[in-house]
Amino acid sequence: MAHKIWGGRFNVGPDKIMEEINASIDFDKRLAYQDIACSKAHCQMLVETGIITAADAKQILGGLDEIEKEIEAGQFTFSKTLEDIHMNIEAGLSERIGEAAGRLHIARSRNDQIATDLRLYIRASIDEMDAQLAKLQLILARQAADHAATLMPGFTHLQIAQPISYGHYLLAYVEMFARDRARFGDARKRVNESPLGAAALAGTSFPIDRQKTAATLGFERVMANSIDSVSDRDFVLESLNCAAMTAMHLSRLGEEIILFATPQFGFFKLPDNYSTGSSIMPQKRNPDAAELIRAKTGRIIASLIGLFIVMKALPLAYAKDMQEDKEGLFDAFDNLSLCLSAMAGQMAHIVPDKEKMRAAAGAQFSTATELADWLVREAGLTFREAHHITGRLVAKAESRACALHELSLADMQAENSHITESVYQFLDPAHAVASRTSFGGTAPQNVKQAAEAWLDRLQKTGTKT
Ligand code: ARG
Numbered sequence: 001m002a003h004k005i006w007g008g009r010f011n012v013g014p015d016k017i018m019e020e021i022n023a024s025i026d027f028d029k030r031l032a033y034q035d036i037a038c039s040k041a042h043c044q045m046l047v048e049t050g051i052i053t054a055a056d057a058k059q060i061l062g063g064l065d066e067i068e069k070e071i072e073a074g075q076f077t078f079s080k081t082l083e084d085i086h087m088n089i090e091a092g093l094s095e096r097i098g099e100a101a102g103r104l105h106i107a108r109s110r111n112d113q114i115a116t117d118l119r120l121y122i123r124a125s126i127d128e129m130d131a132q133l134a135k136l137q138l139i140l141a142r143q144a145a146d147h148a149a150t151l152m153p154g155f156t157h158l159q160i161a162q163p164i165s166y167g168h169y170l171l172a173y174v175e176m177f178a179r180d181r182a183r184f185g186d187a188r189k190r191v192n193e194s195p196l197g198a199a200a201l202a203g204t205s206f207p208i209d210r211q212k213t214a215a216t217l218g219f220e221r222v223m224a225n226s227i228d229s230v231s232d233r234d235f236v237l238e239s240l241n242c243a244a245m246t247a248m249h250l251s252r253l254g255e256e257i258i259l260f261a262t263p264q265f266g267f268f269k270l271p272d273n274y275s276t277g278s279s280i281m282p283q284k285r286n287p288d289a290a291e292l293i294r295a296k297t298g299r300i301i302a303s304l305i306g307l308f309i310v311m312k313a314l315p316l317a318y319a320k321d322m323q324e325d326k327e328g329l330f331d332a333f334d335n336l337s338l339c340l341s342a343m344a345g346q347m348a349h350i351v352p353d354k355e356k357m358r359a360a361a362g363a364q365f366s367t368a369t370e371l372a373d374w375l376v377r378e379a380g381l382t383f384r385e386a387h388h389i390t391g392r393l394v395a396k397a398e399s400r401a402c403a404l405h406e407l408s409l410a411d412m413q414a415e416n417s418h419i420t421e422s423v424y425q426f427l428d429p430a431h432a433v434a435s436r437t438s439f440g441g442t443a444p445q446n447v448k449q450a451a452e453a454w455l456d457r458l459q460k461t462g463t464k465t
Helices: 016-022 026-047 054-072 085-103 109-144 166-189 210-216 226-231 235-258 288-311 320-349 356-359 366-379 384-400 411-416 430-436 445-462
Strands: 151-156 159-165
Touching: 026 054, 026 085, 026 109, 026 210, 026 235, 026 320, 026 430, 054 085, 109 166, 109 226, 109 235, 109 320, 109 445, 151 166, 151 356, 159 166, 159 356, 159 430, 166 235, 166 445, 210 288, 235 288, 235 320, 356 430, 366 430, 384 411, 411 445, 430 445
Parallel strands: none
Antiparallel strands: 151 159
16 A cells, blocks of 8 residues: 555555664654644644635644644554654544645645754753753852862872862863853754744745744744755754763763772762662772763764764755654753763762862872972072972972971972971962962862852852853
């Protein structure tokens, strides 16, 4: 039997394998609500422009309502023979209301339908992602306010570099997630345009009102070119890029949780509810959630790259290749959302070991820069000279297996006679951190202020900025 919806010019129906490769219903059924919303908007416009009768529109809208309820109740049967979500719903409508269902597809195509559905889906997903990111920011900013004066080492090359405030470290991620939100917000502007009414690719000879359908669906504007409307997936790529960037940030935080929770670092105690045990080693506490966040970032980036490869050589306008955009998109967004929840849960419960963090903050001559800065300020040396002298003092301390502040004044003066007793207080990591008051620096007073500004902004705006 030829295909029910498009089989007019065929004598036989598609081969089983053809059905297998062609059908998208298994994954695009999650666009059902967007597809119905799109059909309702189209139908309302068709009746208002006099293209269909009020009686037909009433039947169509009633039928779509019924289908929506059935889908919600899990009672609607999706069929693979009907390929995709658009034809499943159209066929369902035709079963329920008969002939009038055949008028719904006037002046539209599955090409503008799918582009519209996908834009609606991404718009809603971006809003969810934004809310999740805001929640995570709030958790981090609260802890940053509490830990403005908690010390930890800052690293470069993963070697202890200079002491910093733990609150400052947490706020670095708050800033990253703010940029992720801004990026999603910017992408949303371009997602929020209506391709509906572009029809197959060339527009239509029916007197449709594209402004009307765009407004009904909450789109900001109508897309100007019908070919572009149905043939680009840059809005999917752009949103995937936002997801990949966010995931990359989450993954770096995940990596640090993994490192900091090792006994070698010992900075974090992982919460029971976000750790796992080993089936053989009873003592183990594993950071599986952080590891999976790190790993899932790979598949999210892969979705972005995968779709770039699908799109890069496609001639305009629509080609079925574009059907391959959906699984990667759904997978990326689902996993990003999961990672955001897991990160929020973990970070809300992680217990920093202040003692260990403080001890590490002063390790590995982490205040050597303070000594060099002191020589510049108090002894009038150039920074290069000061750097050299400090380097020799570090070597001296290293050869004696002691810390810089454990060198005697005589040892210090042997390298530079201007050094006085007052240098010692500068070698204290807490002093070093407190002195870094430059804008954006790690001094607790800066951190407190920045954390409070964030808390204020996040609480005032709720999940919307
Ligand atoms: N399932 C298709 C997709 O996801 C919908 C559009 C189909 N259009 C067509 N001309 N076959 O891309």
